[in-house]
Amino acid sequence: xxxxxxxxxxxxxxxxxxxxxxxxxxxxxxxxxxxxxxxxxxxxxxxxxxxxxxxxxxxxxxxxxxxxxxxxxxxxxxxxxxxxxxxxxxxxxxxxxxxxxxxxxxxxxxxxxxxxxxxxxxxxxxxxxxxxxxxxxxxxxxxxxxxxxxxxxxxxxxxxxxxxxxxxxxxxxxxxxxxxxxxxxxxxxxxxxxxxxxxxxxxxxxxxxxxxxxxxxxxxxxxxxxxxxxxxxxxxxxxxxxxxxxxxxxxxxxxxxxxxxxxxxxxxxxxxxxxxxxxxxxxxxxxxxxxxxxxxxxxxxxxxxxxxxxxxxxxxxxxxxxxxxxxxxxx
Amino acid sequence: xxxxxxxxxxxxxxxxxxxxxxxxxxxxxxxxxxxxxxxxxxxxxxxxxxxxxxxxxxxxxxxxxxxxxxxxxxxxxxxxxxxxxxxxxxxxxxxxxxxxxxxxxxxxxxxxxxxxxxxxxxxxxxxxxxxxxxxxxxxxxxxxxxxxxxxxxxxxxxxxxxxxxxxxxxxxxxxxxxxxxxxxxxxxxxxxxxxxxxxxxxxxxxxxxxxxxxxxxxxxxxxxxxxxxxxxxxxxxxxxxxxxxxxxxxxxxxxxxxxxxxxxxxxxxxxxxxxxxxxxxxxxxxxxxxxxxxxxxxxxxxxxxxxxxxxxxxxxxxxxxxxxxxxxxxxxxxxxxxx
Numbered sequence: 001x002x003x004x005x006x007x008x009x010x011x012x013x014x015x016x017x018x019x020x021x022x023x024x025x026x027x028x029x030x031x032x033x034x035x036x037x038x039x040x041x042x043x044x045x046x047x048x049x050x051x052x053x054x055x056x057x058x059x060x061x062x063x064x065x066x067x068x069x070x071x072x073x074x075x076x077x078x079x080x081x082x083x084x085x086x087x088x089x090x091x092x093x094x095x096x097x098x099x100x101x102x103x104x105x106x107x108x109x110x111x112x113x114x115x116x117x118x119x120x121x122x123x124x125x126x127x128x129x130x131x132x133x134x135x136x137x138x139x140x141x142x143x144x145x146x147x148x149x150x151x152x153x154x155x156x157x158x159x160x161x162x163x164x165x166x167x168x169x170x171x172x173x174x175x176x177x178x179x180x181x182x183x184x185x186x187x188x189x190x191x192x193x194x195x196x197x198x199x200x201x202x203x204x205x206x207x208x209x210x211x212x213x214x215x216x217x218x219x220x221x222x223x224x225x226x227x228x229x230x231x232x233x234x235x236x237x238x239x240x241x242x243x244x245x246x247x248x249x250x251x252x253x254x255x256x257x258x259x260x261x262x263x264x265x266x267x268x269x270x271x272x273x274x275x276x277x278x279x280x281x282x283x284x285x286x287x288x289x290x291x292x293x294x295x296x297x298x299x300x301x302x303x304x305x306x307x308x309x310x311x312x313x314x315x316x317x318x319x320x321x322x323x324x325x326x327x328x329x330x331x
Numbered sequence: 332x333x334x335x336x337x338x339x340x341x342x343x344x345x346x347x348x349x350x351x352x353x354x355x356x357x358x359x360x361x362x363x364x365x366x367x368x369x370x371x372x373x374x375x376x377x378x379x380x381x382x383x384x385x386x387x388x389x390x391x392x393x394x395x396x397x398x399x400x401x402x403x404x405x406x407x408x409x410x411x412x413x414x415x416x417x418x419x420x421x422x423x424x425x426x427x428x429x430x431x432x433x434x435x436x437x438x439x440x441x442x443x444x445x446x447x448x449x450x451x452x453x454x455x456x457x458x459x460x461x462x463x464x465x466x467x468x469x470x471x472x473x474x475x476x477x478x479x480x481x482x483x484x485x486x487x488x489x490x491x492x493x494x495x496x497x498x499x500x501x502x503x504x505x506x507x508x509x510x511x512x513x514x515x516x517x518x519x520x521x522x523x524x525x526x527x528x529x530x531x532x533x534x535x536x537x538x539x540x541x542x543x544x545x546x547x548x549x550x551x552x553x554x555x556x557x558x559x560x561x562x563x564x565x566x567x568x569x570x571x572x573x574x575x576x577x578x579x580x581x582x583x584x585x586x587x588x589x590x591x592x593x594x595x596x597x598x599x600x601x602x603x604x605x606x607x608x609x610x611x612x613x614x615x616x617x618x619x620x621x622x623x624x625x626x627x628x629x630x631x632x633x634x635x636x637x638x639x640x641x642x643x644x645x646x647x648x649x650x651x652x653x654x655x656x657x658x659x660x661x662x663x664x665x666x667x668x669x670x
Contacts, residue, residue: 018349020356031561061459067577069459071404123396123404125462126455129564225366228465228564241402 030214031226035247038206041235043282047308048094051101059096059123062146064139066131071123072096072116072143075107082110082325085147085154087140087180090115091162091311092189092205092256093234093244095122099161101312102186102320109321112151116143118164120252121245129228129249136167136255137174144179157324161186161311162283166257173259173268180271182328185297186310186320187277187284190262195288202283202307207232207253215250227251266296272328273297276320278305278313365550366562370583373542376571378618382647386437394431394459397482399475401467406459407431407452407479409486410443417446417664420483420490422476422516425451426498426650427525427541427592428570428581430458434651435497438522438659442495445660448487452479454500456588457581465564465585469555472503472591473510480515491517493663497650498619499525501611502593509595509604516607517668522659523613523620523649526598531624538619538646542569543589551586563587602632608668610637612659614644 059071073096077085086106090098096115106113119125119139130136144156158180160168165188172183190196192207200206212231219227230247240246248256259265266273275293277286279301289299305316394406408431421442425435431451442449453460455475466472480492494516496504501524508519526532536542544567551562566583576582584592594601602609611629613622622640629636639662644655 014349014353017356017360018352020360021352021354021358022356024355024359025352063578065577066463067579067581068461068463069406119462125403126465126467127401127403129462129465129467131462131465223363225562225565229561241400242398243402245402 027214027217030210031229033208033210035208035211035230035233036206037233037246038200038203038235040237041202041204043306044204044235044308045237045240047306047312048098051312053097053100055104056097056100059117061123062143064119064142066135068119068125070116070119070125070139070143072114073100073103075103075113075115077110077112078108080110081112083154084110084157084325084327085112085151086114086157086159086324087143087147088113088115089118089158089160089164089168090121091164092248093121093236093246095243097122097243098308099311102159102161102317105317105321106324109325111321111325112154114143114147116140118167118256120248120256122243127241128230128245128247128252130252130255132224133227133251133255137171137176140171141176141179155181155327157182157184157327159184159186159320159324160188162307163189163257166190166262167255169258169262169265169269169273172271172273173265177268177270182272182274183269184320184324185273185275187281187286187307188275189257189284190292191258191260194262194292196284196286196292198283198285204235204283205232206235212250212253224251262292266293269296274323274328275299276310276316276323277301278307278309278316279303280306280309283307362550362554365546366565368544368546370544370547370566370569371542372569372582373536373539373571375573376539378645379540379571379647380573382434382645382651386434386651388432388436390440391432391436394453396459397479399455399478401471403455403461405453405455405461405475405479407450407482408439410439410449410451412443412446412448414444415446418490419446419493419664420448420487421450421493421495421663422479422483423449423451424454424494424496424500424504425457426500427584428457428572430579432458432579434647437653438495438497438650438656441656441660442663445657445664447493447660447664448490450479450483452476454503454592456584456592464566464581464583464588466588466591468560469563469587469591473507473512476507477512477515491668493518493520495520495522495659495663496524497522498646499593502526502598503591505598505601505605505609506594508607508609509601513605513607518608518610518666519605520659520663521609521611523617523622523646524611525593525620526628527594527596529596530598531628532620532622534619534621540571540619542571543567544569548586548589560587563590598628599631602629602636605632608634608666610639610662610666612639612641612649612655612662614646614649614655615640615642616645617649619646
């Protein structure tokens, strides 16, 4: 009798270990799947390369709460000042360099404008990685603290392009949403399941889906051990590493965008949100943004403008600058 | 007969798979338990903190920057040689948790005053270089150093270059001296170097300065042995820094930074691979290292390694006290470059 019980529980334990082993091996196979780099997407590099950056302001720096120095560019408001200030967040792989034309247009329209290099990009932190999911919100809050030293009260608009637009929406629905009076999303990436998203962002991004799933399962279990592994690669040009991040770690990929469902962010956002997109966007389906955000946010499409054109095309940036300067009264 | 034979083979195979999976399950649970062991921060080490503020920082040069091969921006400080030139140049590597803006500024400054063109680098993961406490992969620090030498060579194309490292930076300098980029340097000077946990000069937990998460380190080292580097971004080593020192100091290292910023597991493999002259200088009163064991620690090395102890100097004093830095500067400016 006792022997049968001992033998029975021994067998249960044995099978438990075997199941554990099977799960470990399956996870290992998922996570070991290598990442693939997509070929260069020339529409992105060409549009971005056409911008005149001869008058780009130098980088300035501040310390985030972990001691790491983060970089940004400041575009002081031209006259007449609008009384508004704006933070402009670049898209995936880029840096403040990418949004130069838009930041300059905002400043020219009287908006005191700040363009940070998001950690993991440009001159901020180590390329393509951050320390934990949520660090980008912490960095942004620290950055607003830095801005508030010199501009204590002016209303602050958060502007984000592409993945930076997804991240801006995440912030708009986050506990730090009240640092901003308004959020403007430019051709935002709203996640792989949003109606506005083309498959693999029109060839721009190549996610390592098995690895992403494996790491997401571990994340659900509270295991964050392996989140510095790269899970997405971008269609950047060869030899562009001096200015671009070619891959993102899991934690950067998860953090730099909307939450798992952008609808949760929209629902949690207490302040106004607007969407602008180019009608000729080759990474998104711009005419689906209205479906995607419903009545929650006004959507404005700009004819003849592609994905990178939203931050560089003269017509697009003047519409956006006008809207931000008038604090959304135009939309 | 055939049927029983094949079903017997099947059952043996099934049993083998089951036991194999059991083995993997037990191994993964054991590793998970080891890795899950939390890292504990040690209390502040007063002797280290007390050294802070004893060095004149008003002469600290501004940070300059360059892009390493992965595009990450790294910071350094250039101390232009003054007075009669020694014809030499030096790269100064700070110790664990620190940066160019700590006491080691006194040494970099003294070198320049002695006619040595000096460059002090914020190692990635420290100061203004990269994100705090982590790097991308083991070996990235050597890549960064090679990229940095290329930057130094733009302004100082030919002067013989001495690599100087303090504490963990001394361990790293020894690692470089034995690496395949060793010929970028004419000579290496190790200041109170940390030679790893198995060196006779080591005190337990580096005299209270560093607290390693041993179970986690062991598990991650085992995983690396079988080619799995998935989890090396986890913190494994905490330092006895004072509270609210985050702006100047790094409180903890990831496994890949810990493993890279120092010697290999056995420092003697680095010693054996080094072909250029090496010198060790340490304070006789070092509270983190057993200074009088340095001579014994390197006695087997060829060419022979010069070991010099300076009386009345402790671990931070070797890079901050006027007596120590002037002896080191003299040595770097004048010592023979041929072994």
